[in-house]
Amino acid sequence: MRVNPRDGCCRSCNGQLEIVDALDDALTVRCESCGEIYDVETDAFHDGGMTYYVDFLAEQMKCRDDST
DSSP, rough: OOOOOTOOOTTTTTOOOEEEEEESOOOEEEEEETTOEEOOOTTTTTTTSSHHHHHHHHHHHHHHHHOO
């Protein structure tokens, strides 16, 4: 899931971020430009953890359901 650039960008190069994993207390992001991978808090994108975190988890659940 891509992060809207107005919500956040790579801390190293300001490139586009993609969320690649989620845990209870963190999102793992990867920069599409420089490839850096790092964890951020679930509300790192100023959404209170209600947009990216919830949407990413919902998409993961949907993918699991589709594979059965």
